[in-house]
Amino acid sequence: MKGLEIAYKFYEEYGREMIHTMFPQYENKIAAGLVGEGSECFGFDDYISRDHDFDPGFCLWITEETEKEIGFSLYRAYGKLPKEFMGVKLMGQSFFGTGRKGVLEIGEFYSRFTGRKGVPQSLLEWLYLPEHSLACAVNGQVFKDDGGEFTAVRNQLLAGFPEDVRKKKIAARAVIMAQSGQYNYERMAKRGEFGAAAMALAEFIRAAVSMIYLLNNRYTPYYKWMFKGARQLPVLASTAEQVEKLAQRSDNCQKEIENICIDIIEELKHQGLTAGSWDYLEPHAFEIMDRIKDFGIRSLHVMEG
Incomplete structure (x- = not known):
């Protein structure tokens, strides 16, 4: 019980x-x-x-x-x-x-x-x-x-985050996912900097899980319950499972990273947060920033939040 x-x-x-x-x-x-x-x-x-x-x-x-x-x-x-x-x-x-x-x-x-x-x-x-x-x-x-x-x-x-705050956080997660997963992970591995590559992958995983919660308008719990909670979310639960599998991988997983980013981009479009056709997440982040109404929040650095 x-x-x-x-x-x-x-x-x-x-x-x-x-x-x-x-x-x-x-x-x-x-x-x-x-x-x-x-x-x-x-x-x-x-x-x-x-x-x-x-x-x-x-x-x-x-x-x-x-x-x-x-x-x-x-x-x-x-x-x-x-x-x-x-x-x-x-x-x-x-x-x-x-x-x-x-x-x-x-x-x-x-x-x-x-x-x-x-x-x-x-x-x-x-x-x-x-x-x-x-x-x-x-x-x-x-x-x-x-x-x-x-x-x-x-x-x-x-009720979740105020919408401008949610957009700001989503933009920040998109940039981190782009830089850590789509850009730095494979580059560091090719240099033989496997510790740095592992850190880049960890950054990508944490940002991706948080992104999935934000796209569900839910708060991300403490790290040890992130995945368990994400599996129960109505939106992108299967993508969360893909992210969880990355944490258990020791071989190159760039393809899986890109597949996860594709899922995220599709959901961003579905929610009307971006309309761009880029495969790379970073330009989507700046488009989301442009949709923030509050000037103070919109003026912050894209990675804040």
Whole structure:
């Protein structure tokens, strides 16, 4: 059973009753679910995941006002819930595993991922936020949110990047893919600089995966879940599988790189982001830049973002 399902059952059996019994007047002010860091929040957990930072816990999100009124009491009540459920208990906690579950103030929860108590307030903020942080902010599941404050922010983030920011990032990925994969990879290999060629291929792979997520208007998760998530995307999932195979190759794979770029270019055209006929990705990047409406974003270096 996946961690999300365990968390939901734990909440239904113990969390809901605890809130109903001890904080009845706040039942409609406490949101519950499981969102954030951890493989279980993405639904990617397996038996290996359970050796650390994995327990049956869940999140209780409250407003700043509610925190002032019952925060400490709610925190203590959560802490008294069973430490084991359905045979699952915390086997070990890493330095980075604390504070992921339990009672969380809504603004503080989102500030961990967006840098402010809600959604980014400018296009530049959106542009420079790490995609994996945004992926953590919108994954998982909300079990209950009668007040709607937590879900209101979540829904805005789930809408994806503002279109000018998405175009800017797509342009940046296109240039990196062109320079690292279509240009430098084979040139460095021919020179016998195999370490540099491997680095070029790695740059191409990372940019290509991010490009695929951007063309799905989704946020790219942390590197260890990039491919697993990409296989489930509605657009270019088969291309993502081709990119993943590159990471396992040790021989020359220039042909595969070019095939992946062809797929990307076709999707760029399909989404109306470019109309050029070039096989090389770099000129497409500059055409995409020309389609950005915001002057400030359009004026940035093509590789920024």
